[in-house]
Amino acid sequence: MHLCSAGPSALRQLLLLALLSIAVSAAPDKCSVCNRLTEAFEQGLQRTAKDNFGGGQHALGGEPPWQLGQQRNSPCGHTDEGKEEAVACHALLEQFEEPLEGWWFGDFRRDPGKSAAKAAAALRELLCVRTGGLCCQHGAFGPQCAACPVCGLRGHCDGNGTRAGSGRCTCDSGYRGELCDQCETGRYLATAEPLLCLACHPACGSAGCVDGPSESNCRDCATGYQPAEASGAADGRVSCIDVDECAATPGPCAGPNETCVNSPGSFACDCLPGFQRPAAGGDCQPAETAAGTDGDSAETGGDSAETGDDSAESSGESAETGGESAETGGESAETGGESAETATPAMDKEEL
Known part of the structure; x- marks a missing residue:
């Protein structure tokens, strides 16, 4: 069945598919939201063109079709969440419900050969430009929808299709001029x-x-x-x-074991075969020496870490020595206690 024979459930499904794509990412700017709506509507038409929308439930599960204006099932989200895009989306739904259904059952169904792109363009003209007054026609800008200058194929009119912008030509990279008709x-x-x-x-x-x-x-x-x-x-x-900077005398590469290599517009000082420059920079050295120098740096770092471990071990030994001293003190105190206990029986004997 052709799209133009579709019923109300088809319209609601297409709206659902369209609005789902803008519910999260839509900007609070109403023209942008409206443009997204019509673009997503076009995508929905393309996706569902081969399906039969003659009646019954829509294809998104077995639930009843989504009803406009009901936040319970609305893909716009909940306005009590304080999200500007959700508020703007709901406002557009309420504003466009009647003209959208009128367009669906009127102009859209009367022209069965119209492509999805042309249908979406007609929908944008109806909703975003004439009904809502949110956007301008393409080729116009600003609050009064003044005509854009001709910026050629290498630029665009600032604010084209919106109620904002300066109308000046913004040129693509590599182009200049008031009409973007000159080379940079x-x-x-x-x-x-x-x-x-x-x-x-x-x-x-x-x-x-x-x-x-x-x-x-x-x-x-x-x-x-x-x-x-x-x-x-x-x-x-x-x-x-x-x-050829390398042909100069003296040459630009004066370091030992290096040679000058010319290149278009530049040159480089490379090490001779068998030599390499250490990672830290400096003169070219034999490959083994340069590699050893880099290894020594890593080893030095390892020694530092090992020294830190030794320090920690020494601290542990000091703590252990302190513990032994405390233990010796405890034994001394215990010995003193035994001496006092031994003296007590002697005193009792004298009293007798």
Whole structure:
């Protein structure tokens, strides 16, 4: 059965599927919530297009269809939880229930060939723009839904489709101009229709390049590059070549056992075969020595930990010695007690 022959339970199911997707993540901004609602409604249409919605219970378990406005089953959540998105969601449900059902049984069912995307666009126009006044049509912005400027394919109108924004063109990366129709410095115009700006060659400097990705189309040279001999054209085009820092005398790598390795626009000081630089830095050393140095550092750390253990052991012995002293004192006191006991019978004999 086609979607357009669906009954009330189908509408309620689609609403449930749509609102479940926005109940948690929806922002309190009403236009955003409304957009999410219509987008999720489109997804629901796509998912359920092959099902039969002629009647009976909906597909989400065996429970009765969800009823609009009843918080008990509402996917918006409970407003007493104090969540702004839940409050905004419930407000939209109450506001849109009647026009939504009118659209479902009217325009939507009268056009059985309409795609889910077109149906969702028509629903947004009805609910978010005309009925709710929450959003603008695409191509308009601000409280009065003024027309957006034409930002081309490489930018977008700030606030497009909303009741907010400045209406200025916000350009994509690599583009500039009031209408985003120019290339940023560091890029060149690859095609005009459609407008496409691509990055200049890395050899080109801050002034960018003329009209191509080659190092021969630069306006100036980047650090690590220099103009080639006899380069330079009437249009300011310069051909840039790599500077071989390793060919300089003296070379940039003066440390023992290291060599200079040139690379485009740069260089590196690498250790000779059989040598390596210690993890802590410094000169290149024989691989065994460098590895031993790193091991010694780890061993030193281990010795420190061992010394700490010895200190703890010494403290334990001191405590044990103290315990023995206390025990000796106890024995002395006990001996004194026995002496006093021995003297008592002697005194009794004299009295006799």
